[in-house]
Amino acid sequence: MERLIKKLVILGSTGSVGTQTLDIVRAFPDRFEVVGLCNGYNTPLFKEQLDEFKPTYFSTLGDIESGYGGAKLAPAEEIVALLEVDIVIAATVGCVGLPTSIAALQAGKTLGLANKEVIVMSGNLLIETAEAGGATILPIDSEPSAIWQCLEGEVSEPSRLIITASGGAFRDRTWASLGDVTPEEALKHPTWTMGAKITIDSATLMNKAFEVIESRWLFDIPFEQIDVTIHRQSIVHSVVEFADGALKAQLGPTSMGQPIQHALFYPERQANRDLPKLDAVTMGSLTFEEMDQSLYPCFELALEHGKKGGTYPAALAGADEAAVELFLNSKIKFTQIPDIVSETLAAHESIAAPSIADTIEAAKWATEITLARYNHSTILS
Secondary structure (H helix, E strand, O other), X not given: XXXXXXXXXXXXXXXXXXXXXHHHHHHOOOOEEEEEEEEOOOHHHHHHHHHHHOOOXXXXXXXXXXXXXXXXXXXXXXXXXXXXXXXXXXXXXXXXXXXXHHHHHHOOOEEEEOOHHHHXXXXXXXXXXXXXXXXXXXXXXXXXXXXXXXXXXXXXOOOEEEEEEOOOOOOOOOHHHHOOOOHHHHOOOOOXXXXXXXXXXXXXXXXXXXXXXXXXXXXXXXXXXXXXEEOOOOOEEEEEEOXXXXXXXXXXXXXXXXXXXXXXXXXXXXXXXXXOOOOOOOOOOOOOEOOOHHHOHHHHHHHHHXXXXXXXXXXXXXXXXXXXXXXXXOOOOHHHHHHHHHHHHHHOOOOOOOOHHHHHHHHHHHHHHXXXXXXXXXXXX
């Protein structure tokens, strides 16, 4: 019988999804207990979280000694595997999230997956690891969560998935006009407030290709049955089509709160007055447009290598992570991102049937070789 109080570990607790997860924990103190928190280098905020939520364990890349606030410092891979842990929220950014996600699944935990790169890199390896460990993967990323919610209760398989995309910061521009755009311009997303990496990926539509790859594996559906449409309002998060032509869509405000809460409480649904609600009367018109392929060269590049399989998807994720950092640090132009990722992928020698170790190494190689071409040695955390 499931415990009334779910015990959580949050990976990436100081990021956008991590802080919103803690907002929900804060709203339901009688339903959740934070066992472990893990973060990168945002030490001031992380100390505030340790003081408030008083986890038993923590892991950090910052300078915090074991015993702070009564919590023990431990490796994240060990924290997620603790016997008392019920659910692990993978809210980290980028390729760094794969080892801890694998450790959680191997330990049979429920994994709330917000990190796209984890499943893009590993594909069916992640699914097989979950099955072998008796674990469960619950999507938190808004579009896969929408698909999941549309499929709940259905006995028939979907015939098509339609993933929506806002189009990003430059959706009304031409590719030729983007040569001199700044990181500050690219970070002005028209509808969502997100972290820097995913916001740039939204501008290139790399993130949407990642969501197609993610959905292919999460829902066991061929690439050919997944479409993407531009939906400027970001209210319809995804649509599922069935064999009889029926369409089911999940609508919601531009907030990660609902998909996070759905994963945390699943299979329940709970009222939460702190979550924004969508007013169907005042939300206005909803529009859907065909994607302009010429404006988003990263999209087809990513899908091509996602379909190739092997270690290409891991190299893709690593190269993109590096290219985004280079752009954010003004080392390259925005329009160089697809060429730089493509150059790294062209140099990659893929392993057809990789292990998890092969997958992690491919992403690391792609990141390092991409950064090295511009004498840049750090990576966003």
